[in-house]
Amino acid sequence: MLATYIQTLVSGLAIGGVYALIALSFSITFTTTKTMNFAQGEFISFGAFIGVAALLLLSGLAGGLTAIPGEAAAGWRYPAAALIATVVAGVMGVLIFLLAVRPFAGKRGMNWVMSTIGFGVILQSIGLTIWGPAPVMVPSPLGDGVLRIAGAGVRPQELIVLASAIAIMVIFDFVMRRTRIGKAMMAVAHSPQTASLMGINVNTVMIGAFALSSGLAGLAGVLIAPIASASLFMGLGFALKAFSGAIIGGLTNPRGCIYGGFILGVLESSVGLWQAQWKEIVVFSLIILVLAFRPQGLFGHASIDKV
Amino acid sequence: MLNLKNVHLAYGPITAVRDASIEVQQGEVVAIVGGNGAGKSTxxxxxxxxxPVDSGQISFENNDITRMPPHVxxxxGIALSPEGRQVxxxxxxxxxxxLGAYFRRLSKEALEAEIEEQFKLFPRLRERRSQLAETLSGGEQQMLAIARALMSKPKLLLLDEPSLGLAPKIIQEIFAIIVSLRKAGITILLVEQMANMALAIADRAYVLETGRVTMTGTGQQLLHDPKVRAAYLGVTHTAA
Incomplete structure (x- = not known):
């Protein structure tokens, strides 16, 4: 029984790590630009397929339409593919900001919601033209065997996902709190106008925020692909759960979003252990409860300004 | 140093400042006084x-800066300590x-030295150095806002309502600091509802009424002008 619990906890934390990364990506653009990329799901899917393309390109192997050979992900190739997917998604993030967000940011109305959703639909159609609708099995760089930890079966990719997610979040936290650029991002998040009075180029920071946010989504796609299979339809579900994690933790608090993502992942896999069909019911009931009793999120704080 | 020619500023269809022509010379303290909603902060x-400036021209050190973005x-050399502190x-x-020195890319040592200078000017901030700004009192936040603006080593310091919402004793303290900044050679453009205090330390001043400059003169002239006394000094006298 203990083995089952450990197994559930590890997969919950791994999936939660992915939620946390994506939740963080929502928080990054929301705090700095007060907008969000509603095409984040498509960015995740795209990231996975760019990762797949990079794996095939780097290994010089021809992949089938439905499965990538295991050796394509071996050694340095998987990290390299992850980096490529992150960078490409980051560049796409700059594009979506310039084309679909900036024209509407800071203005009345929510035009950016529709324009980013539209951007996502376009991306998905392009993706379907290039890669088709079929899911692709992606190998884990550590193989697809099962590790035995205290009797529990753990997939090596789950450990990779968890370790990468934690490493990225620790680095992000350090950058935000300790570096000049991090403090500038916090300043823009607090007030773009006041930040500009510090000589901060607010527009550049906002572009950077979108690049970072989209890069994280792309990376999340590559990380999750060996567990969930790469599919152009996989992103939406992850993005929705991650967004819920962000709401639970508090959208304006990056650390809260990370906790929210992990909480959701563990909760989801624990409920799944008991009754799989109750997963979504429990998750979304929790969101409604949080919204009703703590609208700022579990870890969000209502800001107090002295007059 | 700073020259405004026929400047119009508007929030959408609502004009907040019309046809304002204002000048600030190097080394001066210039005050802009006027009632609530006169367009001073705008x-x-x-x-x-x-x-954005709708029409007219703003020049600084003989360069046209009308369309220049704020961070440039x-x-x-133009720093603003904004209304409501905005720390x-x-x-x-x-x-x-x-963050006040963000664009200057100072070395750690140089930054430390300049922050130390601000702590000399505002000793209360030294005691609070690692506290979050939200835990400061209103007066301390005002001091922080001014110190933060000074960290950019401005040639021209714009001060927006530094007395707003503060106790008389703190206001005296802040005005004493403004006087000492002027002695240090910083040119200051001061916007204040506390007209009596602002005029008392200003070399020159402008009176702004519903977006228009209606009067100008030396601080002392305006301080003793019967119209100004009736309109602005009577109301604010108690706080001095």
């Missing part, structure tokens, strides 16, 4: 670049000051 926002104006409440006093 004028400073226009000078700092936070509001800061680098040219970064979720960051420490120290980090707020660091």
């Amino acid at each position: 004028l400073l926002k226009g000078i700092a670049g936070l509001m 104006r800061v680098a040219r 970064f409440s979720d960051q420490s006093v120290y980090d707020n000051l660091t």
